[in-house]
Amino acid sequence: MSMAGIEISYGFAKSPFGHCFIAWIDNKICQLSFFDNDEYEMELFAEKFKGNKLIQNDRKAVDFAQQIFEKNDRLHLQLDGTEFQQKVWDALLEIPANTTTTYADIAKKIGKPKAVRAVGTAVGANPVAYLIPCHRVIRTDGTLGGYRWGLEVKKRMLDFEKGIIP
DNA sequence: TGTGGATCTTGTT
DNA sequence: AACAAGATCCACA
Numbered sequence: 001m002s003m004a005g006i007e008i009s010y011g012f013a014k015s016p017f018g019h020c021f022i023a024w025i026d027n028k029i030c031q032l033s034f035f036d037n038d039e040y041e042m043e044l045f046a047e048k049f050k051g052n053k054l055i056q057n058d059r060k061a062v063d064f065a066q067q068i069f070e071k072n073d074r075l076h077l078q079l080d081g082t083e084f085q086q087k088v089w090d091a092l093l094e095i096p097a098n099t100t101t102t103y104a105d106i107a108k109k110i111g112k113p114k115a116v117r118a119v120g121t122a123v124g125a126n127p128v129a130y131l132i133p134c135h136r137v138i139r140t141d142g143t144l145g146g147y148r149w150g151l152e153v154k155k156r157m158l159d160f161e162k163g164i165i166p
Numbered sequence: 167t168g169t170g171g172a173t174c175t176t177g178t179t
Numbered sequence: 180a181a182c183a184a185g186a187t188c189c190a191c192a
Contacts (some may be wrong), residue, residue: 002180029191048189075177080179082175082176084175084176085175085176102187102188103186103187103188104187104188107174107187112174113173114172114173115173115174115175115182116173116187117172117173117174117175117185117187118173118174118175118176118185119174119175119186119187119189120185120186120187121174121175121176121184121185121187122176122186123184123186124177124185124186125176127181127189134186135187139186139187139188140187140188140189141186141188145187146185146186149187151186154186
């Protein structure tokens with residue numbers, strides 16, 4: 001699925017986990033990232049969606065952020081990924097809140113029990129943080145594993161779901 | 167604890 | 180077509 005030529009809106013907003021960047025197509029979220037460098041994040045985004053019309057709309061982004069982090073709404077998503085990645089991301093969506101799974105479990109779930117390492121990479125490629133709860137995937141030995149925006153954020157998200165709001 | 171091999175997908179060349 | 184690099188896991192020392 002190619003998204004070139006499509007009109008994409010985006011904006012910046014606050015979240016319990018720091019500044020975030022949200023992008024959407026036709027009201028469906030296609031990107032949600034956390035970061036500490038606006039310009040760099042914007043560069044990555046522009047590069048990823050070059051060839052599209054990009055429209056900034058912070059007010060709507062703030063709106064989305066409220067739905068996501070305060071009202072816990074499940075928004076519609078627009079994802080662009082390989083077959084394998086889609087399967088992995090679908091599996092992530094089934095992990096209940098305040099719960100964790102392992103990379104190995106996900107591998108089993110999608111019918112490729114040995115593709116653990118590949119699952120790790122696919123999880124890391126998740127374009128929509130938090131909504132696709134890649135923070136709920138940890139290692140079999142109980143340690144956190146990795147997180148694209150740092151383990152602090154991953155840990156904080158898990159605490160947040162437990163109701164622990166520091 | 168830590169190291170090495172197994173294993174699979176992806177991006178790059 | 181080949182290769183290197185992963186948000187891993189398991190065995191074994």
